[in-house]
Amino acid sequence: MSTSTLQLLQAAFLQSWNAIVITDAKGLQVEFANPAFCAMTGYTMEELQGRTLRMLQGPDTDRAVIEHLHQCLNEARYFEGTATNYRKDGSSYLVHWNISPVRGDDGALTHFISVQQDVSAYIQSERKNRLLARALDAASDPVMLTDAAGRIIFVNTAFSHVTGYGADEAVGATPAVLRSGLHDEAFYSALYRSLAEGRDFRATFVNRRRDGSLFHAEQSISPVCDERGQVTHYVSVSKDISERVSKEQALLDAATRDPLTGLHNRRGGEKILAEAQADARKHGRPLSLLVCDIDHFKRVNDRFGHPVGDRVLRDVACMLRLAVRSRDAVIRWGGEEFVIVLDSCTEARAAELAERIRGRVDAHRDAEVGALTLSMGLATLLGGETVQQLVGRADAALYDAKRGGRNRWSVARPGSGD
Incomplete structure (x- = not known):
């Protein structure tokens, strides 16, 4: 081997970023250690020379790793492992190292060379990452x-x-x-x-x-x-x-739903009506209202009792729900009176719906009460009209239908609810 090659190898050994140490093959005593190894362990070359690297082991050094190391050295085999070592000042560090046997020209084992890295920061980072992953999973x-x-x-x-x-x-x-x-x-x-x-x-x-x-x-x-x-x-x-x-919805339903029919109650209905009126104004869409009242309902309660009256209310509520569109709101306004809010619905279409509802209720036969009828008042929102005025006109139209003989519907006149 030429002098320049030897000089290059020496320079590589001394300047290597990795820690490198060479021991003899018999006593495993240190013969050479580069500056990186000295910096990692805290020992000078003079303190290391002639001693074994057992001096770097301590209470936390993994005995299984050391036993595997000894087995590889005894058999002159390559070794690689990670364990805890101790510096001169007593502080610990995690080292990952490998050891390779070195043989002379005759093939006889003469030395071992070990390349080592302080992996404490890497292992701690890995442990931290695994801890974070476990924490997230937990x-x-x-x-x-x-x-x-x-x-x-x-x-x-x-x-x-x-x-x-x-x-x-x-x-x-x-x-x-x-x-x-x-x-x-x-x-x-x-x-x-x-x-x-x-x-x-x-x-x-x-x-x-x-x-x-x-x-x-x-x-x-x-x-x-x-x-x-x-x-x-x-x-x-x-x-x-x-x-x-679910709990909030249940509370909202309790506050805005009628427990007997499942319809919106008056409190919830007034909010719906106000929103529908504002929306109609904003988008220039028609808004119609039907106020419905079961004819002679007091007679039903007086003759057949309130349980039968409650059943009639539920049946009529069901017929009203089935008659309207999914976006329309059916409200139990109070007693036997119902209000239907018809969004984007002209007076003509609302009148068709009113007749359809009247016919459906008129055709219904209760097992105890028999025939039922419904009277209705229809009003369509006018320009500048308030919700109260709209309801007032529909209510006035309802009473027109009642006075006209019941089982019919009537269309509100402008100003009739004032």
């Missing part, structure tokens, strides 16, 4: 992590429990698997705009589980950025609030 609320393209790369156990999607099903998919179809494009536009601007997005989502059932989630989605500020991932943390929403 969290009671659903957690989902996606890449920058929106592909799911992690979900915790709570996510699987709430949504029904296991990690193997969710990873690689997109959050779109949870879409219920109940949010409009404006909702998602706000979401995408917020994330594109690097801001969190918080909202209550109505999501769909794997089995098709819906649940409400209070959810926050946040962009995760790298050191340069570039978005690399998105993290979603949510809370299943379905039970709370």
Whole structure:
């Protein structure tokens, strides 16, 4: 080997970033150690020379690793492992090292060379990452992590429990698997705009589980950025609030629903009517109102009793619901009086509906009461008219129908409710 080659090898040994140490093959005593090894252990070359590396072991050194090391050395085989070593000052560090046998020209074993790295920071980082992963998985609320393209790369156990999607099903998919179809494009536009601007997005989502059932989630989605500020991932943390929403809805229903018929009660109906009037004004759409009253209902209660009267109210409520469109609101206004709010409905179409309802009720026969009839007043919103004026005109038309012989409907005249 030329002098220049030997000089190059010596320079590489001394300048290597990795710690390198050479021992003899018999006593395993240190013969050479480079500056990186000395810096890692805290020992000088003079302190190391002639001693074995057993001096670096301590109470936390893994005995199984050392036993495997001795076996490899005894058999002159390659060794690789990780264990805890101790510096001169007593502090510990995690070292990953390998040892290779060195043989002379005659093939006889003469030395061992070991290349080592202090991996304490790496191992601690790995442990921290595993701890964070375990912590996220142990969290009671659903957690989902996606890449920058929106592909799911992690979900915790709570996510699987709430949504029904296991990690193997969710990873690689997109959050779109949870879409219920109940949010409009404006909702998602706000979401995408917020994330594109690097801001969190918080909202209550109505999501769909794997089995098709819906649940409400209070959810926050946040962009995760790298050191340069570039978005690399998105993290979603949510809370299943379905039970709370159900309780709130139950309270709302109790306050705005009639317990006997299941219809909106007057309190809820007044709110619906006010909103419908405002919407009609804003969009220039027609709004019609039917006020309905069961004829001679007092006689039903007096003759057959209130349980029968309650059944009649439920039956009429059911007929009214079935007669109108899904977007129309049927309200129990009080006693035997009902109000039907007909959004985007002209007077002519409302009159057709009134006749259809009258005929349906007239054709109905109760097992005890027999024939029932309904009288109705119809009013269509006029320009500048208030809700109270609209209801007043419909109510006046109802009494016109009553005076006209009942079992009929009447159209309100302008100013008739004043």
